[in-house]
Amino acid sequence: MIINKFVAALAGTVALSAPAFANDEIIKLTQDPNQWVLQTGDYANTRYSKLNQINKDNVSKLQVAWTFSTGVLRGHEGSPLVVGDVMYVHTPFPNIVYALDLNNEGRIIWKYEPKQDPSVIPVMCCDTVNRGLAYGDGKVFLHQADTTVVALDMKTGKEVWKVVNGDPKRGETNTATVLPVKDKVIVGISGGEFGVQCHVTAYDIKTGKRVWRGYSMGPDDQTLMDPVKTTHLGKPVGKDSGINTWQGDQWKTGGGCTWGWYSYDPKLNLMYYGSGNPSTWNPKQRPGDNRWSMTIWGRDVDTGMAKWVYQMTPHDEWDFDGINEMILTDQEIGGKVTPLLTHFDRNGLGYTLNRENGDLIVAEKFDPVVNWTTGVDMNKSSPTYGRPAVVAKYSTEQNGEDVNSKGICPAALGTKDQQPAAYSPKTQLFYVPTNHVCMDYEPFKVTYTPGQPYVGATLAMYPAPNSHGGMGNFIAWDGKTGKIVWSNKEQFSVWSGALATAGDVVFYGTLEGYLKAVDSVSGKELYKFKTPSGIIGNVMTYTNKGKQYVAILSGVGGWAGIGLAAGLTDPNAGLGAVGGYAGLSNYTALGGQLTVFALPN
Amino acid sequence: MIINKFVAALAGTVALSAPAFANDEIIKLTQDPNQWVLQTGDYANTRYSKLNQINKDNVSKLQVAWTFSTGVLRGHEGSPLVVGDVMYVHTPFPNIVYALDLNNEGRIIWKYEPKQDPSVIPVMCCDTVNRGLAYGDGKVFLHQADTTVVALDMKTGKEVWKVVNGDPKRGETNTATVLPVKDKVIVGISGGEFGVQCHVTAYDIKTGKRVWRGYSMGPDDQTLMDPVKTTHLGKPVGKDSGINTWQGDQWKTGGGCTWGWYSYDPKLNLMYYGSGNPSTWNPKQRPGDNRWSMTIWGRDVDTGMAKWVYQMTPHDEWDFDGINEMILTDQEIGGKVTPLLTHFDRNGLGYTLNRENGDLIVAEKFDPVVNWTTGVDMNKSSPTYGRPAVVAKYSTEQNGEDVNSKGICPAALGTKDQQPAAYSPKTQLFYVPTNHVCMDYEPFKVTYTPGQPYVGATLAMYPAPNSHGGMGNFIAWDGKTGKIVWSNKEQFSVWSGALATAGDVVFYGTLEGYLKAVDSVSGKELYKFKTPSGIIGNVMTYTNKGKQYVAILSGVGGWAGIGLAAGLTDPNAGLGAVGGYAGLSNYTALGGQLTVFALPN
Numbered sequence A, B: 001m002i003i004n005k006f007v008a009a010l011a012g013t014v015a016l017s018a019p020a021f022a023n024d025e026i027i028k029l030t031q032d033p034n035q036w037v038l039q040t041g042d043y044a045n046t047r048y049s050k051l052n053q054i055n056k057d058n059v060s061k062l063q064v065a066w067t068f069s070t071g072v073l074r075g076h077e078g079s080p081l082v083v084g085d086v087m088y089v090h091t092p093f094p095n096i097v098y099a100l101d102l103n104n105e106g107r108i109i110w111k112y113e114p115k116q117d118p119s120v121i122p123v124m125c126c127d128t129v130n131r132g133l134a135y136g137d138g139k140v141f142l143h144q145a146d147t148t149v150v151a152l153d154m155k156t157g158k159e160v161w162k163v164v165n166g167d168p169k170r171g172e173t174n175t176a177t178v179l180p181v182k183d184k185v186i187v188g189i190s191g192g193e194f195g196v197q198c199h200v201t202a203y204d205i206k207t208g209k210r211v212w213r214g215y216s217m218g219p220d221d222q223t224l225m226d227p228v229k230t231t232h233l234g235k236p237v238g239k240d241s242g243i244n245t246w247q248g249d250q251w252k253t254g255g256g257c258t259w260g261w262y263s264y265d266p267k268l269n270l271m272y273y274g275s276g277n278p279s280t281w282n283p284k285q286r287p288g289d290n291r292w293s294m295t296i297w298g299r300d301v302d303t304g305m306a307k308w309v310y311q312m313t314p315h316d317e318w319d320f321d322g323i324n325e326m327i328l329t330d331q332e333i334g335g336k337v338t339p340l341l342t343h344f345d346r347n348g349l350g351y352t353l354n355r356e357n358g359d360l361i362v363a364e365k366f367d368p369v370v371n372w373t374t375g376v377d378m379n380k381s382s383p384t385y386g387r388p389a390v391v392a393k394y395s396t397e398q399n400g401e402d403v404n405s406k407g408i409c410p411a412a413l414g415t416k417d418q419q420p421a422a423y424s425p426k427t428q429l430f431y432v433p434t435n436h437v438c439m440d441y442e443p444f445k446v447t448y449t450p451g452q453p454y455v456g457a458t459l460a461m462y463p464a465p466n467s468h469g470g471m472g473n474f475i476a477w478d479g480k481t482g483k484i485v486w487s488n489k490e491q492f493s494v495w496s497g498a499l500a501t502a503g504d505v506v507f508y509g510t511l512e513g514y515l516k517a518v519d520s521v522s523g524k525e526l527y528k529f530k531t532p533s534g535i536i537g538n539v540m541t542y543t544n545k546g547k548q549y550v551a552i553l554s555g556v557g558g559w560a561g562i563g564l565a566a567g568l569t570d571p572n573a574g575l576g577a578v579g580g581y582a583g584l585s586n587y588t589a590l591g592g593q594l595t596v597f598a599l600p601n
């Protein structure tokens, strides 16, 4: 299974001189388990590795092989990349990039430190995180906090091109990774708490020239929708569907941000991602379904045109951004291998759709405490087909402004937030890091001012009541049936991305700082190690000189860790997260470290 | 050998209710190798541990057991303490203190974060370091950057008392640990680059009330010298010896700071330490011997009276602060077991004295490249007895102001700086982390302004020419004969404190971030591990539940690492250190982590 990486990398590079696309190279590289060239592991976002040197029988012997301090504190999301024998490590703001020589004990080959105006920091809703680099076309792509997209020469760290995607002065920032695909790099934007009209944008991979931009709301020429050909649950969306469920001009400050993970199906030529909350968090102020916030999108990567959409949470009342990753698998449904898309939404429902046409197959709670909905109407002929039934008691819209709706599960940060799940084709199970947190939510009137917070709700968060007392679970999920297979309790939300491997092990990190390895079949804990700081990064694996390594970034932060990261103590601060996660300070302090594990020689 | 620590700790605590002194308890605790209650390991500053579970045969199997991020970047000097089952970890500015529960996977029992005005940062000459806590009388002592001395209740972290020792607005800061002894806590002060008249001060261990203060220069009632009884190389110092080698009032801004390590001999009731450079660095501006800068001191801890002094570098011309640790051993000299004091000075000479009377026994170069002196006059009847003979070519005094004296070895940061050596009674050898760095030094006229830098020289530093190319060595030294027994080359200065153990292993850290273990007899490298950041902390060891651990703080900085720590790039910046150590940025980035090692179970 272990291919010579230099040859593999070279093969990729050589392929570029032919009129091949970046994704030919990337597909080849993502099929080589010795490397890790996209944050998501592969275009399908499976976070699965075929490596099996480290396996369920020996993982308990894992040791720390080497470590690297990034020189930056606060929340470290994402993971390093490995291309050939070089590891690329990124940091939160100021978004430093290091190229480390894996053949030379992690020596720093180059360092890139962008100059960014620190005034962007207060415009970032949920810590100064960055979800990492992506590789393609001989370049390493960084999408900075201030929305500058930079292509760096992988060998020298020199800027090849640079483009500005948004304006922090208008509330636009970035935390997401990018999707290098074909001749493009596709990027999103943040700002749902600032009333930004969010979008995805494709730039030319060679030059940085803008190719297309698709907004989450707006007229068809902005959303890149075809009234007839673009479908929602099998039906044409109709003309200007991105306007006509908004009052007046509200779509212009509509949110629907695109700060999550992107996947891509080369056969269908579609990219998939979700859009975030409608702005403001006060639902009373924005009547209507607020399309296409809270929506799963399938877009043609060449033209940006939307092929299909599915709005999970029409007229959001809880900040359940729909941006979590879309995991692409081919599994048997009704005896037929079907191209599936599985998505664990903030709203607490795990969705499985047919990714070719957007058909809804499964929509089930992946945490039993979810109480804002009784479930999704799965009756195709019902007028509310595909809509979640809202429980009046937990409806902040129905309870109204200045009323504190209590005991809503999940909390605004959802049953799952940005922390990506993994999928193992061996078990055909999804491994999902989850939050087990509920909230009180009180909406209030707010006026829009460009570049100023446009939130309009006061929140308090706490562990799910009458449960195990902890704030998280790590679960295994059957995406075909929508059932939890096993569930491990965790004291805090699992804010770290999972990794599944052919060694029948699943890895994830905890907010206290443990890297954990569990049996992919039973969930049994096989190994844990206390890294320097709380983990909100994603586990990755690679080989060097034929030996398998597992790597994780530590550095507590993100929305869950914002109290520690930003030094906040008022329980309602940090959009309500500070109180809920106050106990974290008994376990860990700020950090920014890479820890690399291996078996003893 | 492994004593139940709880019993040991308790025994100590109980002893306190009797009219016993803190040092009765501390001596007991420092004799228990399971704990580490002083930065220096023991009052004798040997940094030797009787633990031998980890030894030269198995040290190669060492693993990382757990880690902890301190939440602070920049230079981490000193080490954690272990008292009972609690580890106390400190940080550089803002000088946070954590109490970690060793029985509960390092859970944070309490955290103390002083509020300090950050305007102290630019008043610190050589990074925002702090050399750590000390334990005594049920309290943990912190001496903050802003010179506030705080006694914290070891159980709760609550302030028991607090006293202000100096004023950063006048250039007074602190980086040193403190010496808890008898009914006192004795502390030093920094400010040699700001024209401070430095001193050691004793505070009441129960109340923080000031008991005595002894200055490095000034009239006898300030230096606490007796013209007759206080001796220098066996001769009475005479009246006001701390004034009469200075021009006019210059002693009032004379420096001689006391920022190093303190040792104590309970039998002789003397404490030992060295004083730093005379201010300014421009020797032309301050004619005379500048007593008692650059001096080894033996003071009575009850009264503060100086028993003897020895000035190593009269009229300093190179910033060779005499503050390095005094290691107290009893070894045979001329067939007689003699109470010795061994000191590796910045000036490149390794001194051995009789610590009872201050007799000079050995003064030899501990790096052959040292060139500013041909050696110390050891002829007792010579008028220059005990003085180093200065080589004219390297005399910045003789070359004069605005002349660049080139090729002086060692550089201003000396053949050894603050990084403490260790001594093994098994081998009777000293293990010395050294610098192998030379310099160009150009003095210039400077005027004194309170609180402003008072440096008066421009420096450039570089690896010792015509040598192995590296900037450091780790050596074994015979203190009786003044000879190097073995010497290991290092690419950078070894800025980390050594630890010698009964397992015949010596540990130290490197600026690139390696923890290294070498054979105490041969110097052979037995183990190395790349910690997250460059190491300038000191290795310590302890046991928990019968198992031996080795711990080290990473976090590059200090004078050698000031370029990285403070983000400086001009080669002459950082008092000349930035250029010399520029290569460090290829190996490591800022950090602040504790890494704890153990053998596999």
Ligand SMILES: O=C(O)c1cc(C(=O)O)c2c(n1)C(=O)C(=O)c1cc(C(=O)O)[nH]c1-2
Pocket: A077, A125, A126, A127, A129, A174, A175, A176, A189, A190, A191, A192, A193, A257, A258, A259, A276, A277, A319, A321, A412, A413, A417, A418, A557, A558, A559, A560
């Ligand atoms: O609407 C937005 O633009 C936006 C942006 C981000 C972000 O950029 O990280 C988050 C959120 N929303 C959000 O709702 C959320 O829960 C969240 C968590 C995190 C994180 O990294 O921990 N970011 C974000």
Ligand SMILES: O=C(O)c1cc(C(=O)O)c2c(n1)C(=O)C(=O)c1cc(C(=O)O)[nH]c1-2
Pocket: B077, B125, B126, B127, B129, B174, B175, B176, B189, B190, B191, B192, B193, B257, B258, B259, B276, B277, B319, B321, B412, B413, B417, B418, B557, B558, B559, B560
């Ligand atoms: O004269 C002084 O007051 C003074 C203070 C300090 C300090 O407080 O750390 C250093 C020095 N001098 C000094 O000369 C020096 O080489 C030095 C190195 C370091 C360090 O921690 O790396 N501190 C200091």
